[in-house]
Amino acid sequence: MSQLTNTGSRRRVEPASSTITASHGEILVSARGLQKSFNDRMILKNVDFDMLAGDITVIIGKSGSGKSTLLRALAGLTDPDAGRIVFDGKVVFEDEERTDDWRDVESHVGMVFQTYTLWPHMDVLANLTLAPRKRLGLSAAEAKERAEVALAEVGMSQHLRSRPSQLSGGERQRVAIARALMMRPKLLLCDEITSALDPPVAAEVLEVLRRLKQEEGIAVALVTHDMAFASKAADRVVFFHEGEIAVNATPDEAFNRSTNPELKKFVDAVRF
Amino acid sequence: MMVKSYDFDWNVVTSNFPRLLEGLGVTIQITLIVIVLSMILAVPVALMRMSNIDIVRWVAQGYIELFRCTPLLVQLFWVYYALPTLTGITIPGFISAVIALTANLTAFMAEALRSGFQAVPVEQIEAGKMLRLSSWQRVRYIIIPQALRQQLPVILSLNISLFKDTALVSTIAVADLMFTANKIASESYRALEILTTAALMYFVIAFPVSLILSRIERNMMNQGPSGTAGPNLLSRMVPGLKVKAAA
Ligand SMILES: Nc1ncnc2c1ncn2[C@@H]1O[C@H](COP(=O)(O)OP(=O)(O)OP(=O)(O)O)[C@@H](O)[C@H]1O
Numbered sequence A: 001m002s003q004l005t006n007t008g009s010r011r012r013v014e015p016a017s018s019t020i021t022a023s024h025g026e027i028l029v030s031a032r033g034l035q036k037s038f039n040d041r042m043i044l045k046n047v048d049f050d051m052l053a054g055d056i057t058v059i060i061g062k063s064g065s066g067k068s069t070l071l072r073a074l075a076g077l078t079d080p081d082a083g084r085i086v087f088d089g090k091v092v093f094e095d096e097e098r099t100d101d102w103r104d105v106e107s108h109v110g111m112v113f114q115t116y117t118l119w120p121h122m123d124v125l126a127n128l129t130l131a132p133r134k135r136l137g138l139s140a141a142e143a144k145e146r147a148e149v150a151l152a153e154v155g156m157s158q159h160l161r162s163r164p165s166q167l168s169g170g171e172r173q174r175v176a177i178a179r180a181l182m183m184r185p186k187l188l189l190c191d192e193i194t195s196a197l198d199p200p201v202a203a204e205v206l207e208v209l210r211r212l213k214q215e216e217g218i219a220v221a222l223v224t225h226d227m228a229f230a231s232k233a234a235d236r237v238v239f240f241h242e243g244e245i246a247v248n249a250t251p252d253e254a255f256n257r258s259t260n261p262e263l264k265k266f267v268d269a270v271r272f
Numbered sequence B: 001m002m003v004k005s006y007d008f009d010w011n012v013v014t015s016n017f018p019r020l021l022e023g024l025g026v027t028i029q030i031t032l033i034v035i036v037l038s039m040i041l042a043v044p045v046a047l048m049r050m051s052n053i054d055i056v057r058w059v060a061q062g063y064i065e066l067f068r069c070t071p072l073l074v075q076l077f078w079v080y081y082a083l084p085t086l087t088g089i090t091i092p093g094f095i096s097a098v099i100a101l102t103a104n105l106t107a108f109m110a111e112a113l114r115s116g117f118q119a120v121p122v123e124q125i126e127a128g129k130m131l132r133l134s135s136w137q138r139v140r141y142i143i144i145p146q147a148l149r150q151q152l153p154v155i156l157s158l159n160i161s162l163f164k165d166t167a168l169v170s171t172i173a174v175a176d177l178m179f180t181a182n183k184i185a186s187e188s189y190r191a192l193e194i195l196t197t198a199a200l201m202y203f204v205i206a207f208p209v210s211l212i213l214s215r216i217e218r219n220m221m222n223q224g225p226s227g228t229a230g231p232n233l234l235s236r237m238v239p240g241l242k243v244k245a246a247a
């Protein structure tokens, strides 16, 4: 019966942004008691994590502390061993599995990776339009129109027909962001997307994220070592230490007033 | 050293050329059917070979090893002579040939595809997953095109080998080029002329493909793996190689 009343099949054709109701400042994602082990090593120990709609949350922490694992759990690429994830008021992960509501929500979560993940055998336009055409049922013309808007948003309009191999690292990451935007995400997960880039180029890419937040209200969870960006653009700074969230505060609190010794050590180490 | 004097009679070739061409037609027909079938069947086999489910992976692996580690001639005879004993159904030579050659080529093709599949960076596939492409869409649009491109030299050389190996089907009375040539040769006692012509006919088909193959290999050497700019590892380790290849 629930099959009939459920609008899930319609949403798969065109996930209307109306399915996400959290508005700016309300809780968009909330994770409770997340645990994850790899080979008997506990990577996420007991993570509680909240993100507000339209916020930029910067996640920092030492290598191996579990930052990527958290993002991947939120993205649906990794299933935690325990815990609960709520997205826009709907439980999307519980009892070690994704719930049916995850299917409605997942297309609102986008991810950009550290390595370049544009598909090298397709030009920029094809990279952007593949998923909207195949998953949202957009026509080629509609998808192209959307691609032009997305590329304009990241300042890459002139590269519609470029091949990924013809783009610089920063350009590739901006196109990767545009590709994620094609699915109209409410949450964009970015895992060290600038760590292969020179600082000025990295700054340009991160500036794109800030604009997306301001203009589109997209929430961004960003793993980065860029403390300048964190203190300037983040709404929240989350410090991971050994699989736990040791600090979750505003940038000012985190960088200037935190008494957490590990965070201090970390910030000093990264700063120079 | 003495060379036996021999009076060439090329008339026997001209008069029998239409028959030889007909044989070549059968050879090409078998080759094309087998290539198409193998390319299609190799995809699921390669995916099974990479499955997380042990049984599925073992079945695929067992199949591949079975066909890689036994002679093609035995496989051909087995399908033609032994299989009917088992099933009670007699299979015509042509069909037997297609079955055996397809089963054989699929095993090799699946291994080529598998290494092509595995060369696609996992993040590229995860990016597809994050864009909510289904697993088949990820295979179809992200993995297969890149795997084919990367493995094109291997696939082409497998196809050249297959084309030549079809000559084996003459042993189960399929009227391919080899069978026809052999027959004409024994009828006319002109094995030298006829078999030389047959060899040339195989060569004329295979050689251009072989040339294309070397050209593709050279291009790949110069460009590196698809999409990434700059020389690949091999040409970086052997600097002279790139210069020579470009000449
Ligand atoms: N799929 C996996 N299988 C086994 N171990 C894994 C897997 N994914 C992550 N790990 C391990 O979990 C630990 C934490 O990894 P994670 O990638 O979350 O850390 P991180 O904070 O993102 O580190 P970095 O800053 O280096 O990216 C690492 O020691 C890693 O080796």
Ligand SMILES: [Mg+2]
Pocket (backbone or CB within 6 Å): A067, A068, A069, A191, A192
């Ligand atoms: Mg990481």
